[in-house]
Amino acid sequence: MLEIKNIHANIEGKSILKGINLEINPGEVHAIMGPNGSGKSTLASVITGKEEYEISDGDILFENESLDEVSPEERAHKGIFMSFQYPIEIPGVTTTNFLKTAINETKKARGEKEMSAKDMLKMLREKSQLLDIDSKFLSRSINDGFSGGEKKRNEIFQMAMLEPKLAILDETDSGLDIDALKIVANGVNKLKNKNNAILVITHYQRLLDYIVPDYVHVLFDGKIVKSGDKNLALELEKKGYDWIKEESKNK
Amino acid sequence: MVHLKEKLLSSFLAFENEKDVDAYVHGIRTKAIKNFEQEGFPTKRLENWKYTSLKKTLQHDYKLFPSKSQTLEFKDIESFLINDIESYKIIFVDGKYCSHLSETTHDGMDICILSSALTQSKYDLVIENYFNKISKKDGITSLNTAFSSEGSYIHIPKNIQVDKPIQIIYFSTGKDESVFYQPRNLIVVDENSQVEIIEKYHSLNENNVLVNTVTEIYADKKSIVKHYKIQNDNNTSSLIDNTFVSQEHSSSYNLHTFSFGGELVRNNLNIFQNDERIESSIKGITIIDENQHVDHNTLIHHRKPNCNSYQDYKGIFGGKSVGVFNGRVLVEKEAQKTNAFQANNNVLVSDKAVINTKPQLEIFADDVKCSHGCTVGQLDKNALFYLRSRGIPEKEATALMMYGFANKVLTSVGIPEIKARINRIIAEKLGVQIGFDI
Secondary structure, eight states: OEEEEEEEEEETTEEEEEEEEEEEOTTOEEEEEOOTTSSHHHHHHHHHTOTTSEEEEEEEEETTEEOTTOOHHHHHHHTEEEEOSSOOOEEEEEHHHHHHHHHHHHHHHTTOOOOOHHHHHHHHHHHHHHTTOOHHHHTSEETTTOOHHHHHHHHHHHHHHHOOSEEEEESTTTTOOHHHHHHHHHHHHHHOOTTOEEEEEESSSGGGGTSOOSEEEEEETTEEEEEEOHHHHHHHHHHOSHHHHHHHHHO | OOOHHHHHHHHHHHHHHTSOTTSHHHHHHHHHHHHHHHHOSOOTTSGGGTTOOOHHHHTSOEESSOSSOOOOOHHHHGGGSOTTSOOEEEEEETTEEOGGGOBOBOSSSEEEEHHHHHHOGGGHHHHHHHTTSSSOOSHHHHHHHHTOOOSEEEEEOTTOBOSSOEEEEEEEOOSSSEEEEOOEEEEEEOTTOEEEEEEEEEESSSSOEEEEEEEEEEEOTTOEEEEEEEEOOOTTEEEEEEEEEEEOTTOEEEEEEEEOOOSEEEEEEEEEEOSSSOEEEEEEEEEEOTTOEEEEEEEEEEOSSSOEEEEEEEEEEOTTOEEEEEEEEEEOTTOTTOEEEEEEEEEEOSTTOEEEEEEEEEEOOSSOEEEEEEEEEOOOHHHHHHHHTTTOOHHHHHHHHHHHHHHHHHTTOOOHHHHHHHHHHHHHHTTOOOOOOO
């Protein structure tokens, strides 16, 4: 589904990603872990098409098509979604109106019929229950005055509404208490199926107790320095990142 | 080409000769034309007109008295009406009242036209008490006063809640000519009464149109006036809107001005609070582009203690458009415990657009709460990316953010149909087909 080939990316001349290779297939859950500043969030931004980053080498393929020069909205139409580390507040635009626009623009781009108001309402109700979101939230402005936990829940709620093929969860666990974490993880697990894939980006192992990865990759200094299964995450939790840093230096 | 000023001065006699020289207003008009002769049209040399030049607008060869107005049918104007609500309608075509398109009343209140009120003796008392009592004596207002003969006349006596809103709409049709016309509205709302007014100006052709309108509003004790100005004319039309509001004890005046169109729009808004416990709320959304120019010049005059005023103007400027906000709040020494809030927030979406914003607070009382803030910014790039990453294309995402920015002003619009209409105009203006509702 997603093939990252030797991707190099920089921002304002500063090199952040230095040759990343990663392949994600339908039905898989991948986790990317790594210390602060290793390039985790940059990788997420590059996959979703944030324009501030310059790709100096390599390519990203999604369902065998290059994402080069593909706009963020077109990537979304193809089925790529990112849960933001810091969800943006947009006063004056309600969550309902936002999602209605997002879903219908996506359908329009795919040549499908727009969703009827009735079906939209039904879907909003169902998916908000999945994330334990009060219906009052839907008529409030996007993330405006939401707590950290509410914002993250709202991200996964949007994921549930948009039904992406590839969902990237960028530090979704940060700022969540254990109860909120369970709700969010439970939501993600319910959305998981054999046709979609999830890329979890996290600093800590905690979230991976609930969203169990098939593969764990360690990102350090813009490169994937180690890959393994879920046990690698447990090892990192125990031993920290220093041994990885040492190991990669000695290579 | 004769200069417009000379043309106006020389046509005054002919205009006035047709009127009744014994009438009370004759004296007022004669005095006003002298005033205009002295003051002339405002120029950028005046502090209040520093950022708005009428030079280009005044150059056109305007016809002052359209010879024959074109007959309009309901279907011609239907799309300009807010038609999904019951309303009174006072419709003018080329400055002349159009009875077959209007819906007026004399049943317990007067919702009719100024030409009747100026000429029929039963209205003498109201005219003598209110006509031209609060309008400024500057050049542009005096010019309107000198030629004042037609417009809407609304008098709501005591204890009446008007059952439906009143739409006042001025159309111009002049097929082959540029037109200059000057409506004059007088609105008197007596004690404990309520009224909602919607005011619009539309040109139905591509010829140059200049409208210089004066509206005087008197809100007596405990009255509530809700006023909506929808300024969405085409790009060959210009509007100078002079509105004067006089408020008495415990009255409330609430205005929303939506400025989306016209080549040049200048709003001179003056609110006078004459007693205690008065509320004045003026809000606006301006969304313009290309070479459009919109200038909001406001004055709130706090004369007595314990009154509130609230100003909230939002502007979005694209193309080479120019916006001006000049908001003056004057709090007199006697006006203790005044609560005055003013905000002017602007977004520039093009690097060639310009906004001049100037809050002016003059406070002579010492126990007041006055705040003001103006901001000029750009749309947040991260927010734009956020919306796009959810599949909303750049243009629609930008429109959604602009709408969100302006939306706060719309929340206080009391008539849902007006809100829906404004939503549609904004979507049209921003070139998108997304619904902004809910």
